[in-house]
Amino acid sequence: MAGSAGAVEALDGAEGSLAARRTRRRRGLAPGKRLPASRLTGPALVVVVWAVASAAGQLDPGAIPAPWTVLRTSGQLWSDGTLPTDILTSLQRAGSGFALGLTAGVALALTAGLSRIGEALIDGTVQLNRAIPTLGLIPLFILWLGIGETFKIAIIAIVVYIPIYLNLYSALSGIDHRFVELAEVQGLSKLRFIREIVIPGALPGFFVGLRLGVTGSWLGLVVLEQINATSGLGYMMFQAQNYGRTDVILVGLLIYGIFGLVSDSAVRLIERRVLSWRRTLNS
Template sequence: MAVQARPVAVRSLLPSAAVLARFAGPVLVVVLWQLASATGVLPERLLASPLTVVRTAVDLLEDGTLTHALSVSLRRAAVGFVIGAVFGIGLALVAGLSKIGEYLVDPLLQMLRTLPFYGLIPLFILWFGIGELPKIVLVAFGVAIPLYLNTFAGIRSVDGKLAELAQVQRLSRFELIRHIVLPGALPQTLVGLRQSLGVAWLALIVAEQVNADAGLGQMINDAREFLRTDVIVVGLLVYSVLGLLTDALVRLIERRALTWRRSFL
C-alpha cells in the first residue's frame, strides 16, 4: 500500500494543468517582448528588454536602492491603510446602524467617492504641505471609500430576522453588533478590503509622483528624467507584485474566516 500511495503524493505536489495554463499568457508576453527587443523591433530607448530589466532589478537590490525605496513605500501604504480602514469601517457602522447616521454620513461619502485622486493633490498640498502627510492622507482616502461602501452594504444586508432573534435573546446593543451585525457583514467587508488594497496601491503611485524624496515613485521619477525604462519597469513590476501579494493574503483570510459559509467549504 505504501508503494501505491507514493505516486499519489507525488502527483499532489505537481502543479495542475489549470495552474500552468494561468501562466501561459504572461510567459508568452515575456517571450514575445524579448524577441521584439532582440530583433530591434522594440528599441531599448522605448522599452528595455526583460533580460535588461532582470539585471537592473538585481543591481538595484545589491546596491540597496530598491530595498530602501520599497521600505519607504510599504510604510506609507501601511500607515495610510490603517487610518483609512479605521475611518471606513467606523463610518460604515455609524451609517449602517442608525438612520440619523446614514443621513449625516452616506450622502457625503457618496459625493467623495466620485472625486479623482489627481484632483485632490493640490488641495492636500495646500492643507498638509509637501511632506509625508499628504501622501498618507491620499492613501487613507482611497482605502476608506471602498471599505465604507462595502461594509455599509453588508450591514444593511443582514437578515432582519436575526435582529428579532437578538431581541428574543435579550442581547445588548454591543452584543448585537458583535455577534450578529459584524459576522453578517463580514463577507461584504472582505470584498471591500480587497478593493481597498488595490486602490491603496493606485493611490500610492499617484501620491509618490508628487514631491517625493524617497520611495518607489521617486525612483521611477528619477528614472524618467534619465530615460531609464528598465528602472521604470522594475518599479511598476514591484507595485504589481505588492498588489498581487496583498490580494492573495485577503483571499486566504476569506477562506479561513468564512469557512462557515457553504460556498467556501
C-alpha cells in the same frame, strides 16, 4: 415475503442510483477543485509571451526591454542600495495610509450602518466625497498639510477608506430583517445582536472592501510618490523617465504589481480562514 424484500431492495437501489446521479449532476455544475497556484498562471503566461516576443525581436528593446534585462537592472539597483531604500519608503507610506483609511472606513460604516442618526450624518458626506476625484484633492491637501509626507498619507487614506466604507455599509444595510426579528424573539441584547448576527453577516462585504482598499493604496502611491518625493518607487520611476530608462520603470511597475498581488492574496487567505464556516461556489 422474499419477493417483497427483493422489491424493497430493488426500490432502495433505484433510489440510491437516482440520488447518486443527482449528486453527480449537482457536482458537475460547480467549478471543480481549485488548481494549485492558479492565480499565478495568468501572470506567468504574460511573462512567457513577453520573453518569447523579446527573443524573436518583435519588441523594441528601447520601449519594452526583455525580461532578463529588467532582472539584471533590478539586481544592479538592489546591489547599489537604491531599490531596498525605495521599497522600504513605499511600504511605510502605503502601510500608514492604509491603516488610517481602514480605521476610518470601519468606524464610519459601523456608525452609519447601525444608527439612523449616523446614517443621516455620514452617508451623504461619504457619497459626496466618493463623487470627487481623490487625486483632484492633491492641490488642496498640499495647501492644507504642506508638501511633505503628511498629505501623501492622507490621500492614500481617502483612497482606502471609501471602498471599505461602501462595502461594509452595504453589507450592514443588507442583513435580512428576519434575523433582527429572530434576535428580538430570542431576547438578545444590542451587544449580542451586533456580535452574533451583524458582524458575521457583514464580514463578506467587509473583505471585498478590504481587497479594494489594499489595491487602492498601491494605485494612489504610484502617483503621490512623483510629487516632491526624494525616495520611493514612484520617485525612482519618475527619475528614470527623465533619463529614458524604461527598464527601471518596468522594475518599479513589476514591484508594484507583486506587492498588489501578494497583499490581495494575504487578504484572501485571511478571508478564507475567518469565513471558513461559509459554503460557497468558490469554496
